[in-house]
Amino acid sequence: MSELQTIAVLGAGTMGSGIAHVFARSGFRVLLCDIEQRFLDRAVGQIRANLGREAAKGKLAEAELEPAMSRITTTVDREALSAADFAVEAASERFEIKADLFRALDRILPGEAILATNTSSISITKLAAQTQRPAQVIGMHFFNPVPVMQLVEVIRGMATTDAVYAAVRDLAIKLGKTPVEVNDAPGFVSNRVLMPLINEAAYAVMEGVATPEAVDQVFKLGMAHPMGPLTLADFIGLDVCVDIMRVLYDGLGNAKYNPCPLLIRMVDAGWLGRKSGRGFYTYEK
Structure with a gap:
């Protein structure tokens, strides 16, 4: 070649x-x-x-x-x-x-x-x-x-x-x-593993288990992640996360890949994360 x-x-x-x-x-x-x-x-x-x-x-x-x-x-x-x-x-x-x-x-x-x-x-x-x-x-x-x-x-x-x-x-x-x-498989390796983590973190917030700050602190201090899953979701873009989860759900047919209702509502509201100025956190645009 x-x-x-x-x-x-x-x-x-x-x-x-x-x-x-x-x-x-x-x-x-x-x-x-x-x-x-x-x-x-x-x-x-x-x-x-x-x-x-x-x-x-x-x-x-x-x-x-x-x-x-x-x-x-x-x-x-x-x-x-x-x-x-x-x-x-x-x-x-x-x-x-x-x-x-x-x-x-x-x-x-x-x-x-x-x-x-x-x-x-x-x-x-x-x-x-x-x-x-x-x-x-x-x-x-x-x-x-x-x-x-x-x-x-x-x-x-x-x-x-x-x-x-x-x-x-x-x-x-x-x-x-x-x-x-x-x-070739839906989400490959990175997003097949990452998106259920982000999704479950969103459920923890939606169900009142913990605040976004608390969820992220657990992962930063307890699992040595450089940033928590919800900070990362805001960085990726919540709309992108939802799109990827839908590809995973359509391709694998497992309900665990269905996006959390809170994520869907946030995307519908235009709260897309860092790029829109608001997601799980607020940002200076």
């Missing part, structure tokens, strides 16, 4: 901008695509700020900041992604949105290109079936904040070849990440 040089990143939100950041920092040319220029401008500003923080901490040479930024090109035109030899989508955690993107990528990118998804729960096999190249579709699940977190879950679909898996594993290593091989 030829060496990957140009990376298409679809979605310029928190995850997409972080993914673009680590690819550009590692010497790859990045085509960052979203539906509106304002989302792209915001992402570029965030990437520059984060690279600046890395330089200030000595994790990046000052002289490398501008070259990294120069490797990022933004576009609202999907057709421009035809120059890429690898794509990773980081769109909303909804199958219909991702399926549409995969059909478009399959049409636009060269036949030998690998198509990856940053999905945290949706079936790689099902997304691969939207394309004419299921053997070249794979999961590459980064964790937030992408520039900091070491783990990348590399998820094989039913048709993913060994060569494609090896290429993506090696790519993660080039980014300074630690790839962990996982087979």
Whole structure:
């Protein structure tokens, strides 16, 4: 398989901008695509700020900041992604949105290109079936904040070849990440284990067992978690947590994955966590 040089990143939100950041920092040319220029401008500003923080901490040479930024090109035109030899989508955690993107990528990118998804729960096999190249579709699940977190879950679909898996594993290593091989199943490993924890923590609050602060303190002090499950839920986004739980419930059919009614009410109220200014805790926007 030829060496990957140009990376298409679809979605310029928190995850997409972080993914673009680590690819550009590692010497790859990045085509960052979203539906509106304002989302792209915001992402570029965030990437520059984060690279600046890395330089200030000595994790990046000052002289490398501008070259990294120069490797990022933004576009609202999907057709421009035809120059890429690898794509990773980081769109909303909804199958219909991702399926549409995969059909478009399959049409636009060269036949030998690998198509990856940053999905945290949706079936790689099902997304691969939207394309004419299921053997070249794979999961590459980064964790937030992408520039900091070491783990990348590399998820094989039913048709993913060994060569494609090896290429993506090696790519993660080039980014300074630690790839962990996982087979395709709802929620993979990370969210299959994490979401029931968050869900049960929400039930503990809903049923008056403890306050959010108390639940989180138990996990920080008793289990040595760096942050409690409800702080983490706010960080992920309560809407994202609910979406993932619904994928788990639909895929595995076990009631333990059904989202807690309190989580659903909070999402309905627009209390999505840190990004909206209010979740289990309140935040300065």
